[in-house]
Amino acid sequence: MISPPLVIAVSSGYLLLLFVIAAYGDRRAARGRSVIASGWIYALSLGVYCSAWTYFGSIGRAAASGVWFLPIYLGPMLAMLLAWLVVRKMIRIAQTYRITTIADFIASRYGKSRLLAALVTLITVIGIVPYIALQLKAVSAGYHLLTAGPAAPAAATPAWWRDGTLFVALALAAFTMMFGTRHLDSAERHEGMVAAVAFESVVKLIAFIAVGAFVTWGLFDGMADIWARARAFPELRSLLRLGGA
Numbered sequence: 001m002i003s004p005p006l007v008i009a010v011s012s013g014y015l016l017l018l019f020v021i022a023a024y025g026d027r028r029a030a031r032g033r034s035v036i037a038s039g040w041i042y043a044l045s046l047g048v049y050c051s052a053w054t055y056f057g058s059i060g061r062a063a064a065s066g067v068w069f070l071p072i073y074l075g076p077m078l079a080m081l082l083a084w085l086v087v088r089k090m091i092r093i094a095q096t097y098r099i100t101t102i103a104d105f106i107a108s109r110y111g112k113s114r115l116l117a118a119l120v121t122l123i124t125v126i127g128i129v130p131y132i133a134l135q136l137k138a139v140s141a142g143y144h145l146l147t148a149g150p151a152a153p154a155a156a157t158p159a160w161w162r163d164g165t166l167f168v169a170l171a172l173a174a175f176t177m178m179f180g181t182r183h184l185d186s187a188e189r190h191e192g193m194v195a196a197v198a199f200e201s202v203v204k205l206i207a208f209i210a211v212g213a214f215v216t217w218g219l220f221d222g223m224a225d226i227w228a229r230a231r232a233f234p235e236l237r238s239l240l241r242l243g244g245a
Contacts, residue, residue, distance in 0.1 A: 004147045011143075015171055018196045022175070025195035036194045045194045047201025049076060052138040066239025139168050 028035045061069035090105065099105050102124065107117035220226045230236045
């Protein structure tokens with residue numbers, strides 16, 4: 001169990017650091033000295049795909065279906081082999097027609113239909129709200145896991161104005177408004193936002209590698225030991241084969 005004030009302080013400090021990085025990226029861009037003009041930064045910025053829910057979903061999927069959780073990541077990896085062709089064409093079209101949203105992009109392909117743009121926007125909102133809710137739920141669950149002892153009883157649902165998830169959502173909304181939606185310009189690159197996401201990806205990589213190394217060589221004696229111990233339990237053998245049981 002970790003003290004709640006300590007968790008809040010570290011989280012606030014990390015969020016403040018992201019604000020500083022984003023502000024620095026925007027200032028450098030305004031001076032014509034981009035900090036994201038690098039293939040490495042662009043690649044790391046795609047790590048936004050690995051959201052807070054990924055930490056829970058990937059582990060849960062692996063525990064339930066074993067190696068079948070791999071397609072969750074193999075699919076996007078294979079798609080990215082051809083994504084540069086598709087993304088390059090989309091960027092060229094967006095710059096030519098000064099398009100800033102996916103709704104405008106799709107509508108421009110069908111005669112710039114306003115009705116189609118409105119329909120795409122509605123579908124996008126309906127589709128993304130549950131996903132955002134899952135992200136906030138993951139953040140809330142992570143906070144409770146860190147601050148609640150292993151034998152702690154289930155706490156009652158706090159009042160909405162005392163729910164830490166609400167403040168996380170407000171902080172994320174403020175971050176997005178400051179560094180992502182201040183200017184609706186097809187030439188706007190939101191360099192501060194990209195720099196912050198790239199930094200987050202580095203933190204995620206370090207965290208994943210550190211946890212993986214600790215489990216593999218700290219709790220066990222390498223991958224061979226983990227594999228042998230798992231095969232010793234009949235209920236786990238099916239998780240190690242693509243064919244199932």
